[in-house]
Amino acid sequence: MPTLRRDFESRDDLIAHYREQFPEAAAVSDWVSDTRGGRDAAEALLDNVDPVEYGRTRNHLSGAVTRLSPYLRHGVLGLAETRDAALAKVDDPSRAYKLVNELAWRDYYRRVLAEIGDAVWDDREPYKTGLDAEDYADDMPDDVTNAETGNDFVDGSVRELYETGYLHNQQRMKLAAYVVHWRRVRWQAGAAWFLSHLLDGDVASNNLSWQWVASTFSHQPYIFNQENLRQWMGGRFTGDSVGGGSPFRGEYDEIKARIFPRA
Numbered sequence: 001m002p003t004l005r006r007d008f009e010s011r012d013d014l015i016a017h018y019r020e021q022f023p024e025a026a027a028v029s030d031w032v033s034d035t036r037g038g039r040d041a042a043e044a045l046l047d048n049v050d051p052v053e054y055g056r057t058r059n060h061l062s063g064a065v066t067r068l069s070p071y072l073r074h075g076v077l078g079l080a081e082t083r084d085a086a087l088a089k090v091d092d093p094s095r096a097y098k099l100v101n102e103l104a105w106r107d108y109y110r111r112v113l114a115e116i117g118d119a120v121w122d123d124r125e126p127y128k129t130g131l132d133a134e135d136y137a138d139d140m141p142d143d144v145t146n147a148e149t150g151n152d153f154v155d156g157s158v159r160e161l162y163e164t165g166y167l168h169n170q171q172r173m174k175l176a177a178y179v180v181h182w183r184r185v186r187w188q189a190g191a192a193w194f195l196s197h198l199l200d201g202d203v204a205s206n207n208l209s210w211q212w213v214a215s216t217f218s219h220q221p222y223i224f225n226q227e228n229l230r231q232w233m234g235g236r237f238t239g240d241s242v243g244g245g246s247p248f249r250g251e252y253d254e255i256k257a258r259i260f261p262r263a
């Protein structure tokens with residue numbers, strides 16, 4: 001079995017090598033994320049983790065999230081060592097609760113995957129949106145994948161996904177909700193699209209999170225409104241669309257009546 005080449009003169013050399021090895025991927029997108037691989041980069045990030053600040057700010061786009069996911073996904077860091085590093089930074093374990101709790105979600109999704117295998121691509125339950133699976137489109141709309149919807153949150157997040165291979169959890173939830181509920185696309189199409197761009201792309205966390213948003217792995221669909229979007233986006237995205245208006249405007253009951261007309 002051939003081993004992977006490890007000796008590179010420079011990062012550019014490494015990037016050129018992988019472009020050559022994977023021409024199909026390079027043809028889809030020529031962007032290279034700034035995220036560095038390897039144990040040193042992972043340990044530097046782990047050193048910087050602040051579990052208390054994380055608990056306080058993690059839902060904000062500019063919050064103290066760890067960005068450890070690519071390293072956890074590819075086995076550069078273990079979940080247990082990450083948990084232990086977080087606990088070692090606090091005098092009372094309850095102060096690291098939020099972070100340990102999120103690590104536990106990753107563990108939970110892996111365990112579900114171990115139970116169900118390829119069925120992770122099947123609806124775990126029916127949609128609770130008043131709609132049937134057949135009511136949802138099979139493919140991603142081009143204006144979404146081309147970042148040409150005209151909505152600043154959607155297009156900005158899609159570009160960020162392509163350029164960095166990373167999205168904050170709030171962006172993932174809201175972009176997934178937009179795709180499934182506003183554009184009425186089957187979650188499987190969105191999940192496959194995310195997996196082909198995320199550096200931490202993981203069929204367990206990704207597919208089950210998409211199913212949670214869709215309501216096929218939860219008791220209700222995840223939706224949001226303009227106010228909620230602005231609350232967490234730290235001024236970076238407003239949710240407004242070119243030409244005015246926003247698909248996210250209104251109270252929750254009004255939005256539900258628009259996007260789930262048969263519920």
Ligand SMILES: Cc1cc2nc3c(=O)[nH]c(=O)nc-3n(C[C@H](O)[C@H](O)[C@H](O)COP(=O)(O)OP(=O)(O)OC[C@H]3O[C@@H](n4cnc5c(N)ncnc54)[C@H](O)[C@@H]3O)c2cc1C
Pocket residue numbers: 058064065066067068069070072073102103105106107109167168169170172173176194198200201202203205206207209210213
């Ligand atoms: C639609 C959607 C798709 C997602 N796809 C993936 C994916 O492909 N791979 C992936 O690792 N995560 C996925 N997540 C979960 C979560 O968004 C990411 O793990 C997290 O945003 C990664 O950033 P971070 O390392 O800065 O997270 P932090 O908030 O700093 O959390 C630390 C670690 O805890 C784990 N974690 C945090 N939140 C979650 C969560 N909600 N579910 C599971 N584990 C979590 C991750 O391993 C993460 O690295 C998805 C979430 C949604 C809503």
